[in-house]
Amino acid sequence: MPSDINNKLNILLLGVNHKTAPVEIREKLALRETNPPALKLFHELPACMEVVFLSTCNRVEVIVGTNDIERARDQILEVWQSRSGITDNEFSECTYEYRGIEAVRHVFRVAASLDSMVVGEPQILGQLKDAYRNASEEGCSGHILNKLMHKAFSTAKRIRTETRIASQAVSISYAAVELAKKIFGDLRGKSALMVGAGEMAELAAQHLKTNGIERLIVANRTLERAMELASSLDGEAVSLAELEDVLVDADIVISSTGAPGLVITKDQVKRIMRPRRHRLLFFIDIAVPRDIDPRVNDIDNVYLFDIDELKEVVEENKAERQKEALRAERIVESEVIKFKSWMQSLDIIPIIKKLQEKAENVRQKELRRTLKNLKGLSDKERQAVEKLSQSLVNKILHDPIIFLKKGSRDKDKDDVLAMVCRIFALNGAGETISFENYMKEKNKLEGRCSSKQAN
Amino acid sequence: MDELLFQLVFFIYIAATAGFIVHLVSLRKGVEKIAFYILAAGFCLHTVAIIFRWIMEKHAPLVSFHDTFSFLSWAIALAFLLFQAGHNVKALGAFVSPVITIMLAAGLMHPRQVLPLPPALKSLWLPVHASICLISYALLTLAFCIAIMYLIQERQIKQKKLGAIFRRLPSLETLDVMSERCLKIGFPLLTLGIITGSMWAESAWGSYWSWDPKETWSLITWFLYAALLHQRLTVGWRGRKSAYMTIIGYVTLLFTFIGVTYLLPGAHSYAL
Numbered sequence: 172m173p174s175d176i177n178n179k180l181n182i183l184l185l186g187v188n189h190k191t192a193p194v195e196i197r198e199k200l201a202l203r204e205t206n207p208p209a210l211k212l213f214h215e216l217p218a219c220m221e222v223v224f225l226s227t228c229n230r231v232e233v234i235v236g237t238n239d240i241e242r243a244r245d246q247i248l249e250v251w252q253s254r255s256g257i258t259d260n261e262f263s264e265c266t267y268e269y270r271g272i273e274a275v276r277h278v279f280r281v282a283a284s285l286d287s288m289v290v291g292e293p294q295i296l297g298q299l300k301d302a303y304r305n306a307s308e309e310g311c312s313g314h315i316l317n318k319l320m321h322k323a324f325s326t327a328k329r330i331r332t333e334t335r336i337a338s339q340a341v342s343i344s345y346a347a348v349e350l351a352k353k354i355f356g357d358l359r360g361k362s363a364l365m366v367g368a369g370e371m372a373e374l375a376a377q378h379l380k381t382n383g384i385e386r387l388i389v390a391n392r393t394l395e396r397a398m399e400l401a402s403s404l405d406g407e408a409v410s411l412a413e414l415e416d417v418l419v420d421a422d423i424v425i426s427s428t429g430a431p432g433l434v435i436t437k438d439q440v441k442r443i444m445r446p447r448r449h450r451l452l453f454f455i456d457i458a459v460p461r462d463i464d465p466r467v468n469d470i471d472n473v474y475l476f477d478i479d480e481l482k483e484v485v486e487e488n489k490a491e492r493q494k495e496a497l498r499a500e501r502i503v504e505s506e507v508i509k510f511k512s513w514m515q516s517l518d519i520i521p522i523i524k525k526l527q528e529k530a531e532n533v534r535q536k537e538l539r540r541t542l543k544n545l546k547g548l549s550d551k552e553r554q555a556v557e558k559l560s561q562s563l564v565n566k567i568l569h570d571p572i573i574f575l576k577k578g579s580r581d582k583d584k585d586d587v588l589a590m591v592c593r594i595f596a597l598n599g600a601g602e603t604i605s606f607e608n609y610m611k612e613k614n615k616l617e618g619r620c621s622s623k624q625a626n
Numbered sequence: 627m628d629e630l631l632f633q634l635v636f637f638i639y640i641a642a643t644a645g646f647i648v649h650l651v652s653l654r655k656g657v658e659k660i661a662f663y664i665l666a667a668g669f670c671l672h673t674v675a676i677i678f679r680w681i682m683e684k685h686a687p688l689v690s691f692h693d694t695f696s697f698l699s700w701a702i703a704l705a706f707l708l709f710q711a712g713h714n715v716k717a718l719g720a721f722v723s724p725v726i727t728i729m730l731a732a733g734l735m736h737p738r739q740v741l742p743l744p745p746a747l748k749s750l751w752l753p754v755h756a757s758i759c760l761i762s763y764a765l766l767t768l769a770f771c772i773a774i775m776y777l778i779q780e781r782q783i784k785q786k787k788l789g790a791i792f793r794r795l796p797s798l799e800t801l802d803v804m805s806e807r808c809l810k811i812g813f814p815l816l817t818l819g820i821i822t823g824s825m826w827a828e829s830a831w832g833s834y835w836s837w838d839p840k841e842t843w844s845l846i847t848w849f850l851y852a853a854l855l856h857q858r859l860t861v862g863w864r865g866r867k868s869a870y871m872t873i874i875g876y877v878t879l880l881f882t883f884i885g886v887t888y889l890l891p892g893a894h895s896y897a898l
Contacts, residue, residue, distance in 0.1 A: 353783065353792065353798070354797055354799065355797060355799045356800040447862075448862025449861070451798060451864075472864065
């Protein structure tokens with residue numbers, strides 16, 4: 172029933188992400204420079220009643236609540252394309268579109284980081300929260316998007332606690348830090364030594380720092396570069412000649428020189444174990460060719476991971492995440508189903524209202540007529556008649572209302588609603604609810620919703 | 627009555643062990659805490675059972691194997707509960723609770739009759755010497771369990787097998803430090819146990835040391851632990867070597883506690 176679909180509030184999502192569009196296009200579509208800002212721009216469109224605009228480095232999405240999906244879609248596409256200045260072709264090739272329950276599923280998956288480039292990365296949830304906060308501060312979000320966003324956040328939280336989707340490192344530098352934690356427990360008070368100044372080593376050193384490493388030493392062939400890096404990482408610089416001395420103090424060694432041969436040999440490490448009182452020593456060799464003699468791993472209390480081994484760890488973790496992602500998808504599905512039934516119950520509320528209104532009108536009218544004819548009734552008798560009419564109405568309406576509430580979850584819900592409307596002659600044959608009525612209802616609900624939020 | 631209590635405690639310990647193992651396998655939240663409380667409940671009941679036994683025997687229930695095993699199990703539970711309350715080493719319960727259960731089972735397998743105490747042993751030294759020794763054994767048991775965990779975790783990291791076990795066990799350094807803590811309390815108590823034993827020997831038999839097999843073997847055990855602690859504190863021994871020594875020390879300790887009585891009869895052999 173097309174008129175029915177046109178009238179009820181629905182969700183539409185248009186967007187691009189890292190899989191569908193290159194970064195140049197994503198940047199343009201983010202509409203960073205427009206005035207008014209993108210959120211307002213879309214909210215001003217007549218068909219877009221509610222808008223949330225999400226823009227991150229990997230995705231740009233417009234989520235709208237609308238009563239006329241087709242119109243909203245056309246309006247958004249037109250504005251978006253003209254403002255971003257990209258060609259027709261490019262635009263239609265890289266945007267995706269989800270409607271109704273599909274849009275709900277997509278938002279839930281995005282929030283839970285199932286649609287991310289690195290599945291399980293935690294930033295996206297924060298970015299979505301920011302986008303929503305922005306929309307509600309600007310008054311652009313409403314009943315249906317409020318509900319959608321809150322459900323998306325709680326679903327993401329549920330996934331985070333019930334699955335281990337984000338519990339393992341999926342980058343080499345993170346994996347190195349995770350390993351260090353499994354060897355040393357707490358990294359506070361430990362010292363790290365960087366041999367060579369590779370980019371990945373720098374990244375790992377930064378992670379170590381944020382995890383509480385107390386002292387950072389940078390050793391490099393050219394002391395100048397060492398000092399440069401040391402000052403940017405707030406560490407100390409030494410030359411390679413002093414390597415053996417600083418090895419005595421270090422707990423974690425990250426090696427990434429471009430040297431053709433070994434920089435740290437087994438004998439060297441054996442020698443320093445006694446002066447360092449056999450404290451545990453963790454070598455991370457991310458240089459190619461390798462800097463550290465692989466036999467170092469055979470020494471007691473010395474642990475060595477080279478780049479290939481770290482990559483393997485990362486691959487295993489990724490595989491683990493994929494497994495967890497499957498469980499997460501199941502959670503998303505169950506939440507989507509819950510949301511679906513909420514969306515459907517949204518349709519029946521106005522009908523129930525109408526039904527009750529109609530019955531009440533009939534009752535009032537008939538009551539008035541009857542009481543006019545029955546003169547000389549005492550107050551008590553009048554009340555009894557009124558009560559009788561009231562309970563007649565309630566009893567008769569009880570089953571149809573239950574039927575509506577149950578029917579709203581069926582597949583052929585639209586038929587059910589149409590049938591009820593026809594039987595009770597609500598709004599003419601088959602046509603369910605008018606838009607005006609819908610909006611009235613919606614505004615009422617919204618008032619309730621926002622007061623809940625304020626709490 | 628006392629036997630019924632002991633059996634009940636035994637089943638509670640089994641339940642706690644199952645809980646710890648379920649937690650280790652499934653990592654389900656809350657299960658470890660529940661297992662911990664079950665164990666604590668078992669421990670309280672165990673305390674009641676021991677007091678009951680004490681009243682029944684009219685001397686400290688630390689003579690027969692039935693009672694010493696039971697007391698050792700009780701002491702390990704006590705040490706574990708206190709230790710976890712302070713440090714909360716994850717997964718430790720799954721390694722310690724089976725030992726607690728086995729020790730109690732070993733006690734229950736021995737005859738529970740109360741044999742008349744030889745007059746020479748009726749002394750205040752009995753509860754002092756025996757309880758100190760058994761509490762030191764309990765701490766050394768904890769050190770042993772932690773050393774086992776260390777070796778498992780060490781092997782995972784050395785061989786780069788970073789699977790389920792790797793994720794479940796604590797870090798190497800945590801395990802090493804915790805094992806040392808147990809040794810540092812357990813060893814002085816063991817020393818004290820031997821000293822009180824020799825003082826008791828003097829008052830009962832008139833000589834401090836008579837090279838009875840039990841005495842000889844406790845001395846061997848003591849030397850092993852002394853060497854381990856000495857190496858740890860002076861040279862900085864730690865990690866795998868120290869864990870192996872902890873295990874060797876514990877095996878010797880078990881032999882001193884059980885094997886000597888069965889295999890090498892001497893002044894202590896009444897304990898059967």
